[in-house]
Amino acid sequence: MPFDSRARTVARVAIAILVVLLAAWVARDFLVALTWAVVIAIAVWPIYIRCAISVLGGRSRAVAPLLFTFLTGLVLLVPIALAVHQIAQGSDAFAHSLNKLQQSGIPVPAWLARLPIAGEYLDLWWRTNLGDPEVLIDWLRGVNTENITAWTSTLGGALLHRLVLFAFTLVALFLVLRDGAWLADRALATAGHLLGRPGQRLVRKIADAIRATVSGTVAAAIVKGAVIGVAYVLTGVPHPLLFTVLTMVLAMVPLGAWAALAAAVLILLIHGGTWWVAAGLAGFGAATLLIGENLVQPALIGGAARLPFLLVLIGIIGGMQSFGLLGLFLGPVIMAALLTIWREWIGGED
CATH class of the missing domain: 1.20.1440 (de novo design (two linked rop proteins))
Known part of the structure; x- marks a missing residue:
């Protein structure tokens, strides 16, 4: 017995919902990256359109989105690169300070004893624990290196995962900027x-x-x-x-x-x-x-x-x-x- 028009409509809607849910499940690890790409593209779209027309004259569909994607990556990565550079520059000083601490301990700050109420107690505790090199070395030996190694490995894996998602976000941003006008028309048509x-x-x-x-x-x-x-x-x-x-x-x-x-x-x-x-x-x-x-x-x-x-x-x-x-x-x-x-x-x- 053939379906009537209402049954066919219900079937089409159910199939469409099922396909959308399956697609979302397959792409679940990339949904955040896709959302970031859409948010960035919508935010910079007016500037992007003006620059693409005034500077490049709209001659190429790939140059303008590629340039904007590259600039977005720079804006996001330059502060991180600056911080890493400063940390790398201070690594020698940190190693020298660590060797000094093993020889003489951590000196007591002059302002610590002047703190109200607990100043004298904190000054004595600091001299007994952090100021004594032998106690400090014993404390450092008690740190569980296996836990530190496992934590570092987990952090490295999470960082690699974030870098992959960041690269995927930039690729998605390029595609959204390139086809932004078409996507906007389709979104308005679908909503209408x-x-x-x-x-x-x-x-x-x-x-x-x-x-x-x-x-x-x-x-x-x-x-x-x-x-x-x-x-x-x-x-x-x-x-x-x-x-x-x-x-x-x-x-x-x-x-x-x-x-x-x-x-x-x-x-x-x-x-x-x-x-x-x-x-x-x-x-x-x-x-x-x-x-x-x-x-x-x-x-x-x-x-x-x-x-x-x-x-x-x-x-x-x-x-x-x-x-x-x-x-x-x-x-x-x-x-x-x-x-x-x-x-x-x-x-x-x-």
Whole structure:
């Protein structure tokens, strides 16, 4: 008995859903990389189009996306390369310091004994444990080298996996930029076929929210890094330019700027900085990061995406809790989609 039209429609939908789920399962390890490529492509698309037309004249479909993909890779890799270079430069000094520690122990900081309440106790503990070379060597011998080796091997495997995903992201970014106009038309056509004109408005709103989130996040990271960078210079942190760049870059990663700030404070103390100067840097940096993350960044994103401040804040925090770093961008996008659907239901724009 042949199927009627309704049964055929249900069968087509069921088969389509099954195929989509199977495809997502097969590509599950690459979905994050694909999502990053789409997010980056949507964020840089207006700049990419202007540069492709004005500089290259649109003569080649491959040169412009290849150039933008290469520049994206440089922007992401240069700060990491700078940090690795600085670490490599300091490896000789670290080896010399390690040999010195084995001979004389770790000297007690002058400011430790002046700490209120627990200063004398901490000074005595430091001299007894860290200041005695024999005790320090015994402590180092007690470290489980097998665990360290296993941890290093795991870290190396995870790093290799991340490098493969990064390379896949760049390849996907090149393809998305090259065929971006065609993909955008297909997305609008699909949304219009499924949902009508509200679906097309939803797609446009999602694209606007992605651009606003990326631009707001980058702008807030630059502002936070620059302000804290001034504090690095004033307090005498070694290599202040490097720490400023690292703070800007890591400010786009959850808790990244806090790690850069903590490293700068620690380096300042190691190089002879007083404890009250280090405390002042830590307090000023923490205040700057709190204001930037909870006020400046949501305001920048909300203003560009026409989202209420509270929805942006919920989207950023909840998105990172749910999706990790990618949720920093997906959270506000989901909130923008929710607001767009609500506006369509009530039939208004505001």
